Amino acid sequence: xxxxxxxxxxxxxxxxxxxxxxxxxxxxxxxxxxxxxxxxxxxxxxxxxxxxxxxxxxxxxxxxxxxxxxxxxxxxxxxxxxxxxxxxxxxxxxxxxxxxxxxxxxxxxxxxxxxxxxxxxxxxxxxxxxxxxxxxxxxxxxxxxxxxxxxxxxxxxxxxxxxxxxxxxxxxxxxxxxxxxxxxxxxxxxxxxxxxxxxxxxxxxxxxxxxxxxxxxxxx
Numbered sequence: 001x002x003x004x005x006x007x008x009x010x011x012x013x014x015x016x017x018x019x020x021x022x023x024x025x026x027x028x029x030x031x032x033x034x035x036x037x038x039x040x041x042x043x044x045x046x047x048x049x050x051x052x053x054x055x056x057x058x059x060x061x062x063x064x065x066x067x068x069x070x071x072x073x074x075x076x077x078x079x080x081x082x083x084x085x086x087x088x089x090x091x092x093x094x095x096x097x098x099x100x101x102x103x104x105x106x107x108x109x110x111x112x113x114x115x116x117x118x119x120x121x122x123x124x125x126x127x128x129x130x131x132x133x134x135x136x137x138x139x140x141x142x143x144x145x146x147x148x149x150x151x152x153x154x155x156x157x158x159x160x161x162x163x164x165x166x167x168x169x170x171x172x173x174x175x176x177x178x179x180x181x182x183x184x185x186x187x188x189x190x191x192x193x194x195x196x197x198x199x200x201x202x203x204x205x206x207x208x209x210x211x212x213x214x215x216x217x218x219x220x
Contacts, residue, residue: 032085036062040095043148044085047093048073050152050160094148107147108177109169114151115180116173117159119216126213127173129187131180133218136191143191187211190218 032041041062048054053076054069067083074081077092085093091106111131119130137143137150144150151157159165187193188210195215199205207219 031087032062032090033083034062034064034067041066043095043146044070044090044093047095047148047152050154094151095146107181108174110147110151111177111180112173113165113169114157114159115176116169117164117167118157119173119176119214120164120167120170122214122216124172124176125186126216127176128179128184129190129211129213129216129218130193131177132185132187133190133193135180136185136187136189140191186213187218190220192219193217194219 032044037060042058042060044062045054045056045058045060045066048066048069049058051073053072054066056063056065056069062085070085070089071081071083073079073093074083074089079089079092091109094106094110111134114134115127115131119127122130134147134150138145138147144153152160190210192204192207193216194201194204196217197215204219210218210220212218
């Protein structure tokens with residue numbers, strides 16, 4: 001074998017090894033486990049705490065308590081119970097693990113669950129409007145800048161504590177979530193909404209009304 005061919009083969013092998021390492025690192029980048037640290041771990045802990053799975057400190061350190069909470073979450077949602085926050089678990093938590101532009105299946109699923117829980121039985125445009133409110137909040141400085149952050153913000157949505165969140169998601173809610181993510185906003189830019197028949201806060205009535213759809217008033 002000539003030296004030129006040998007160099008070419010070695011170069012190809014080297015390139016393939018680099019590609020394999022890169023793919024492996026990319027896969028690992030979306031898997032969090034015991035010993036992991038950082039802002040994504042903080043987000044995982046916050047969501048688990050808001051849902052009642054985690055009772056430790058939100059410190060960005062993936063320890064035994066976080067691992068145990070993840071196992072409980074995985075068991076509840078029918079995921080593989082390994083205590084690691086991989087792609088499927090992160091998507092179920094509503095954490096965007098995609099580095100590309102646009103919405104992920106996790107975004108759609110999380111937003112659809114919120115729409116179904118908050119606007120079940122409402123007109124379709126009203127369901128889309130509820131989704132749009134979540135997206136409007138991600139762009140507003142007073143709210144978290146992610147869909148999961150907005151939805152799991154403490155006290156933001158009653159469906160997380162009244163049992164509605166755990167009910168089956170309607171097919172229409174998925175369509176409404178996609179329409180909202182694609183830019184349809186029947187709420188007219190609202191960042192709040194409420195049902196006048198059940199609202200107990202006097203403050204919410206002070207918000208400027210934009211539009212009423214079904215039973216919900218959408219406000220600035």
